[in-house]
Amino acid sequence: MTVTDVLTGKQQWGIFQGDRLESVRQLPDDSIDLIVTSPPYEKARTYGIDFSLRGQAWVDWMIEPWAEWQRVCKGLIVCVCEGQTRGRRWSAVPALLMADLHRAGFNLRKPPIFQRVGIPGSGGKRADHAHHGGSADWLRNDYEFIICTSRPGLLPWADTLANGHKPKWAPGGEMSNRNTNGTRRNQWAGGELSSGGERQTHGERRPAGRPSHALATRRRLGRGNEKGTCGRRISRGHANGDATTSDSYDPPAIANPGNVIKAIVGGGVMGDKECHENEAPFPEKLAEFFVRAFCPAGGLVLDPFSGSGTTVAVAVKMLRRGLGFDIRQSQVALGRRRLSGITPAALVE
Numbered sequence: 001m002t003v004t005d006v007l008t009g010k011q012q013w014g015i016f017q018g019d020r021l022e023s024v025r026q027l028p029d030d031s032i033d034l035i036v037t038s039p040p041y042e043k044a045r046t047y048g049i050d051f052s053l054r055g056q057a058w059v060d061w062m063i064e065p066w067a068e069w070q071r072v073c074k075g076l077i078v079c080v081c082e083g084q085t086r087g088r089r090w091s092a093v094p095a096l097l098m099a100d101l102h103r104a105g106f107n108l109r110k111p112p113i114f115q116r117v118g119i120p121g122s123g124g125k126r127a128d129h130a131h132h133g134g135s136a137d138w139l140r141n142d143y144e145f146i147i148c149t150s151r152p153g154l155l156p157w158a159d160t161l162a163n164g165h166k167p168k169w170a171p172g173g174e175m176s177n178r179n180t181n182g183t184r185r186n187q188w189a190g191g192e193l194s195s196g197g198e199r200q201t202h203g204e205r206r207p208a209g210r211p212s213h214a215l216a217t218r219r220r221l222g223r224g225n226e227k228g229t230c231g232r233r234i235s236r237g238h239a240n241g242d243a244t245t246s247d248s249y250d251p252p253a254i255a256n257p258g259n260v261i262k263a264i265v266g267g268g269v270m271g272d273k274e275c276h277e278n279e280a281p282f283p284e285k286l287a288e289f290f291v292r293a294f295c296p297a298g299g300l301v302l303d304p305f306s307g308s309g310t311t312v313a314v315a316v317k318m319l320r321r322g323l324g325f326d327i328r329q330s331q332v333a334l335g336r337r338r339l340s341g342i343t344p345a346a347l348v349e
């Protein structure tokens with residue numbers, strides 16, 4: 001198996017020993033659809049290779065391969081990372097890296113957040129801070145940044161609703177604006193709500209009298225396009241004198257999932273038991289989010305810090321192709337072992 005076999009599609013996946021920069025130099029321009037990766041986090045772990053970069057030295061080391069990654073990748077570059085907190089001081093390296101990428105001219109995208117559900121902790125040592133209510137402070141470490149860049153303009157392929165869900169609220173429902181007197185008005189047509197707003201889940205009957213109720217009901221009855229129903233002009237926001245008129249709202253079947261990505265972490269829930277042979281794997285669910293939304297079927301996903309092969313495994317399970325590099329032969333062997341147990345056809349999305 002060679003890198004060329006993966007690039008040409010002869011092989012669906014390949015994991016090879018190599019450096020995050022040097023290994024990518026051998027790839028042609030535009031040969032990758034998506035990069036999903038996660039580097040060593042400063043000195044958090046030495047990875048058996050005496051990894052000890054921190055602060056600006058770590059940032060510089062991370063910037064170094066980025067132009068090569070951008071050269072080969074047509075789509076999004078997704079890099080999950082975090083700094084260290086020592087003595088209640090956060091190193092801020094994700095923020096520093098984003099700032100340096102920005103200054104170097106890379107096209108940053110708004111960074112999504114990886115919320116690690118299941119991380120225990122109170123925010124610090126307890127014993128010596130009993131007078132603070134049993135907790136040293138409240139600044140816990142529940143999330144990591146996901147640094148994203150792309151070439152300027154639209155991504156060549158994206159299906160942002162692929163991770164979407166049914167809208168939480170029925171059409172016209174529950175999102176509301178506050179009036180100057182503190183009451184709330186429904187955003188579509190001004191009906192007054194109680195100060196907390198009324199809550200209602202998708203598909204339930206709405207209280208009569210609110211204009212959006214008529215809209216929702218007519219849609220359910222399949223008469224949405226009749227003149228005077230869904231196609232009508234509606235007036236919005238008149239309660240505070242800034243009325244606008246527009247075509248009525250066409251509620252989406254699927255809501256955008258947003259950019260806070262929650263994934264449960266910990267033993268047994270990362271997607272594969274083999275992954276724990278890496279010191280810091282991310283859960284398959286996290287990689288799935290990006291592969292589903294930003295790599296077309298059959299496209300090629302690269303991970304230049306592949307570790308246990310999570311990204312490559314997810315790509316293959318989702319009927320894409322995967323290419324991984326890791327500096328350590330032990331991780332290459334681990335990734336290959338993990339991938340050899342996956343049968344793509346049996347694991348369609």
Ligand SMILES: C[S@@+](CC[C@H](N)C(=O)[O-])C[C@H]1O[C@@H](n2cnc3c(N)ncnc32)[C@H](O)[C@@H]1O
Binds near residue numbers: 040
């Ligand atoms: C945070 S781990 C990646 C874990 C991976 N996402 C997973 O789910 O298993 C970082 C990996 O980067 C590798 N690494 C460290 N220095 C590297 C380099 N210069 N080039 C490529 N890989 C490197 C380490 O061996 C380690 O496996």
